Amino acid sequence: MSATMEPAAHVSSxxxxxxxxxxxxDKVNKWYGALHVLRDxxxxxxxxxxVVVCGPSGSGKSTMIRCINRLEQHQEGxxxxxxxxxxxxxxxxxxIRREVGMVFQSFNLFPHLTILENCTLAPIWVRRMPKxxxxxxxxxxxxxxxxxEQANKYPGQLSGGQQQRxxxxxxxxxxxxxxxxxEPTSALDPExxxxxxxxxxxxxxxxxxMICVTHEMGFARQVADRxxxxxxxxxxxxxxxxxxxxxxxxERLKTFLSQILRGH
Amino acid sequence: xxxxxxxxxxxxxxxxxxxGPRRPPLLAVGPVAWAKTNLxxxxxxxxxxxxxxxxxxxxxxxxxxxxFVNAIWSVPVTNGQxxxxxxxxxxxxxxxxxxxxxxxxxxxxxxxPYEEHWRPALCVLLFIGLYIxxxxxxxxxKELALIWIGTLALIGLLMWGGVxxxxxxxxxxxxxLVITLILSTFGIALAxxxxxxxxxxRRSRLPAIKTLCILYVELIRGxxxxxxxxxxxxxxxxxxxxxxxxxxxxxxxxxIILFAAAYLAEVVRGGLQALPRGQYEAAxxxxxxxxxxxxxxxxxxxxxxxxxxxxxxxxxxxxxxSLVLIIGIFDLLTAGKTAIVEPAWQGFGxxxxxxxxxxxxxxxxxxxxxxxxxxxxxxQHRVR
Numbered sequence: 001m002s003a004t005m006e007p008a009a010h011v012s013s014x015x016x017x018x019x020x021x022x023x024x025x026d027k028v029n030k031w032y033g034a035l036h037v038l039r040d041x042x043x044x045x046x047x048x049x050x051v052v053v054c055g056p057s058g059s060g061k062s063t064m065i066r067c068i069n070r071l072e073q074h075q076e077g078x079x080x081x082x083x084x085x086x087x088x089x090x091x092x093x094x095x096i097r098r099e100v101g102m103v104f105q106s107f108n109l110f111p112h113l114t115i116l117e118n119c120t121l122a123p124i125w126v127r128r129m130p131k132x133x134x135x136x137x138x139x140x141x142x143x144x145x146x147x148x149e150q151a152n153k154y155p156g157q158l159s160g161g162q163q164q165r166x167x168x169x170x171x172x173x174x175x176x177x178x179x180x181x182x183e184p185t186s187a188l189d190p191e192x193x194x195x196x197x198x199x200x201x202x203x204x205x206x207x208x209x210m211i212c213v214t215h216e217m218g219f220a221r222q223v224a225d226r227x228x229x230x231x232x233x234x235x236x237x238x239x240x241x242x243x244x245x246x247x248x249x250x251e252r253l254k255t256f257l258s259q260i261l262r263g264h
Numbered sequence: 265x266x267x268x269x270x271x272x273x274x275x276x277x278x279x280x281x282x283x284g285p286r287r288p289p290l291l292a293v294g295p296v297a298w299a300k301t302n303l304x305x306x307x308x309x310x311x312x313x314x315x316x317x318x319x320x321x322x323x324x325x326x327x328x329x330x331x332f333v334n335a336i337w338s339v340p341v342t343n344g345q346x347x348x349x350x351x352x353x354x355x356x357x358x359x360x361x362x363x364x365x366x367x368x369x370x371x372x373x374x375x376x377p378y379e380e381h382w383r384p385a386l387c388v389l390l391f392i393g394l395y396i397x398x399x400x401x402x403x404x405x406k407e408l409a410l411i412w413i414g415t416l417a418l419i420g421l422l423m424w425g426g427v428x429x430x431x432x433x434x435x436x437x438x439x440x441l442v443i444t445l446i447l448s449t450f451g452i453a454l455a456x457x458x459x460x461x462x463x464x465x466r467r468s469r470l471p472a473i474k475t476l477c478i479l480y481v482e483l484i485r486g487x488x489x490x491x492x493x494x495x496x497x498x499x500x501x502x503x504x505x506x507x508x509x510x511x512x513x514x515x516x517x518x519x520i521i522l523f524a525a526a527y528l529a530e531v532v533r534g535g536l537q538a539l540p541r542g543q544y545e546a547a548x549x550x551x552x553x554x555x556x557x558x559x560x561x562x563x564x565x566x567x568x569x570x571x572x573x574x575x576x577x578x579x580x581x582x583x584x585x586s587l588v589l590i591i592g593i594f595d596l597l598t599a600g601k602t603a604i605v606e607p608a609w610q611g612f613g614x615x616x617x618x619x620x621x622x623x624x625x626x627x628x629x630x631x632x633x634x635x636x637x638x639x640x641x642x643x644q645h646r647v648r
Contacts (some may be wrong), residue, residue: 068485071545112564112645120559122550154645174550196509 014048014207015225020083022047022178022209023068028077030063031183037063038074047177052241055230056256061213064230065180068211069100077124082177098126101171105129105183107163109155115142115166116151119173123124127174134173142170145199161192165199172203181212217245217261229253334358338365346608364610364619367603372622374439374594380431383422390419391445399634401641412453419446435513439594441623443513447585447595451520452578458521459528464558466533477529484526489587492519497591516588528618531573537567549558568642575635579628596620 021043030038037060045051053061066072072088078254079086080193081096109118119138123129129137142148145165147158155163164184171179181200185193197219204210204223214220220227221241228238231252237244248254303313334354338345339362350361364371373384394415397403403411423442426432465477484492495518497512504510539562547557567574589598600620604613 071548071550094551094553098548100549102546102549104542104549106540106542108540108542110543110546110561110565112568122552123479124555125556125560142468156645170550 016047019047021080022049022082023211024078024080025068026036026078026080027062028064028067028074028079030072030074030076031227035161037233038067041077041233041235043228043235045209045211047209048137048207049225050223051212051226051228052224053211053213053228053230054215054217054220054256055236056259058232059230060233062182063232065182065211065213068178068180069097069102071102093238098174100180101178101207102180103164103167103175103182103184105186107155107160107167107187109163109167109170113190114152114154115147115158119154119170122170123173125261137171138169141172142166144202145169146195157216159192160188161195164188164192164196168203168225178209178211179208181214183213183215185214185216189221213246217260221245229256231256272442277469280373307323319489330357331359336360336362338362341366348612350607351612359618360612361615363604363615367600367616368619370440370603371596371600372440373442373615374599375437376439377431377437380433380462383425383430383433384438384440386423387419387442388445388595390415390422391442391449394449395630396430416450433512439512440599441596443588443594443599444582444585444596446513447517447520447588448582450517451524451581451585453482453522455521455528455581458525460563461530462525462529463536466529467536477516481526481529484522485530489523489584492523493587493591495519512568512591513593516591520581520585520588523584524577527580528574531570531577532566535568535570536562538569539566559600568639571635571639571642575631579631582627582631583624596623 005057021044022201023043025041025043028041029036038061041060043051043064053065055061063072067074067086068081074086082099084092084096086093088098113121114137116133116138119141120131120134123134123137124131127134139148139151142151145168147162147165147169150158150166152163155166158166168184169191184200186197188196193216195215196237200210200212200219201223210223211223212219224241226243227237227241229236229244236250237248237253243252245257248257304310335358336354339350339360346366348360348362348364351362354360369378369381372388374383376384394412397411398408421427422430423438423446424433424435462477462480462538465473466481468474468477493516496515500515501509543561543565544557547561552561586595587598588595589601594602598622600616604610604616
C-alpha cells in the first residue's frame with residue numbers, strides 16, 4: 001500500500017448496541033441463474049457502527065450491499081433496514097431508499113446536471129424540500145467535502161476524486177441514516193484516493209452508520225468497528241480490524257491478506 | 265540515422281524547472297494553402313478539379329439561363345384564360361415561372377374559397393411562428409404547452425370558421441401547404457410523446473405492457489404507410505355505425521401519428537439503451553420514483569443522444585405527409601399536381617415541382633440546421 005492512509009488514531013466509535021440494529025440480514029441467499037452468489041448471509045449492523053467488507057473480486061460483497069437498498073433482489077431470507085423489511089411493497093422500498101445513501105465505484109453523477117443540481121434534485125423531489133433550503137443544504141455539504149467552488153460546473157469538468165466527493169455530498173443531502181459505499185476508491189487514481197478516504201473518515205466521525213466495501217486496509221484499521229471478510233458468497237470471518245488482520249483464523253483470509261499485501 | 269537515435273535517447277538533464285508550453289508548429293493556412301492541399305495536390309487531382317470545375321460552371325450557366333435569363337415571369341390573361349403561347353414558344357429553353365405566379369395561391373391553399381385565402385395564409389404564419397417560438401430555448405417552459413394548445417385551437421378555428429362571422433369552410437375544401445403543415449405538425453407533436461411512452465413500455469417489467477408495445481411497433485412498422493392510409497380512409501369507415509362519419513383528414517392524421525410513433529419509439533429506445541446502468545441505479549438509490557427518474561435523469565440524457573436520428577425521422581415524416589394524395593387529400597404536392605391539369609398549363613410541371621421542392625427543402629433544411637445547433641448546445645456539458 002502506498003501509505004495513502006496510515007493506521008492513525010482510531011476514530012471514536014458511536015456504536016449503539018442498546019437500540020435495534022440498523023441493518024439486519026437473516027439467512028440471505030441470492031442466485032444469478034444457477035450461480036449461488038450469496039450463501040446464508042447473516043449480518044447485523046448496529047446503529048452508528050462502521051463495517052468494512054472486504055474479499056476477493058466475485059466474492060459477493062458488492063451484491064450484498066446492493067441488496068440492502070434493493071438494487072439487487074435477494075431470493076431467500078430477510079433483510080430489515082431501519083426496522084422496515086424489504087419486500088415487493090414499493091412504499092417500503094421508497095421509505096428505505098430515502099434513509100439509505102449509496103456511493104458507487106463509478107460515481108454515477110448525472111452528467112447533464114450541474115454539481116448543485118445533482119445534490120438538490122432528490123431533496124427537492126423526494127423529500128419535498130423547498131428549493132432554497134435544498135440549495136443551502138447542498139452548499140453546506142459541498143463545503144464539508146471541500147468543493148463548494150465547483151457548484152455550478154458539470155461533473156465532466158471535475159476530476160475523479162472531486163466527482164466522488166460530490167457523490168458523497170449528493171447522498172448526504174438526503175440526510176440518510178445509513179451510508180453504503182461500493183468500492184468508492186477503486187476507480188480513482190492513487191493521488192485522489194486520499195481525498196475521498198479523508199471525506200469518509202470525516203463522515204465516520206459524525207457517527208453515521210456505514211457499510212463500506214473497500215480494499216483500503218488503512219481505512220479499515222482507522223475507521224471500522226468491524227471488518228467482514230467474504231469469499232465465494234459467504235461471510236468467512238468477521239471481527240475488529242486488529243484481530244482480523246493480525247490473526248486471521250482461516251486459510252482463505254490468510255491467502256487474501258497475503259495477496260493484498262503483495263499486490264501493493 | 266545513428267546520430268538521430270543517439271540524440272533521441274540522450275537523457276535530458278534532470279531539472280526541477282517546468283518546461284513552458286510551446287505553440288503548435290505553424291501549418292500553412294489560408295485559402296491558397298487549402299486549395300493547394302485539397303484541389304491541386306497532384307497532376308491527377310488537378311485534372312479532376314479542372315474537369316469537375318468545367319462541368320459545374322457549364323451546368324450552372326445553363327441553369328441561370330433557364331431559370332432567369334430566358335424565363336417568363338407572367339403571361340397575359342384574357343377572359344379568365346391564361347395565354348401561354350409565349351411560354352410554349354420557349355420550347356424548354358427558359359422557365360415559365362408564370363405558372364407559379366398564376367397558380368401559387370392554388371398550390372398554397374388548394375380549393376379553399378378564394379376570398380377567404382387570408383385565413384389559411386394566417387394559419388401558415390401561425391405555424392411558422394409556433395416553430396420559431398418552440399425553437400428558442402428560453403421559451404422551454406410549461407407555458408409553451410399552453411401556447412401550442414392555444415395556437416393549434418386558433419388555427420382550427422380559422423380553418424373551419426363558422427363562428428365570429430367567419431364563414432364555414434368544410435374540410436374537403438382545405439388544401440395546399442397548410443394541409444402539409446397541419447399533418448406534419450400534429451403528426452410530430454403527438455407522435456413524439458406517444459413514441460416515448462411506447463419506448464418506455466417496451467422496456468417495462470410488466471409483461472402485458474411490454475407485449476402490447478412490441479406488437480404495436482412491429483405491426484405498424486411492418487406495413488407501408490400507404491396501406492395504413494388506405495385502411496384509414498376506406499376500411500375504417502366500414503366499421504363505424506351508420507351516420508357517424510369521422511373527418512377524412514383526421515383519419516389520415518391518426519394513421520400518420522401511429523406510423524411515425526412506431527419509428528420514433530425505436531429511436532427513443534435506442535437512446536434509453538445507450539445510457540449506462542449506473543444512471544438508473546443512482547436515481548433509484550436516491551429514492552426517485554419511476555416518473556421522476558424518467559423525467560429528470562433518463563429522458564433528458566437519452567433524447568440528447570438521439571437528436572440526429574430523431575430529426576432524421578421528423579424530416580422523413582414531414583415529406584411522407586405527401587402520400588395523403590392517394591386518398592384524395594390536397595396537400596402541397598397534390599395541389600401543385602392539380603394546378604397543371606388545366607389544359608393551358610399542361611406541360612409546365614418542372615417549374616411547379618422545382619417550386620414545391622424548394623418549399624419542402626426550406627422546411628427540412630431549417631430542421632436539420634436547427635438540430636445541429638441544438639445538439640451542440642445541449643451537449644455542452646460533455647465539453648471539458
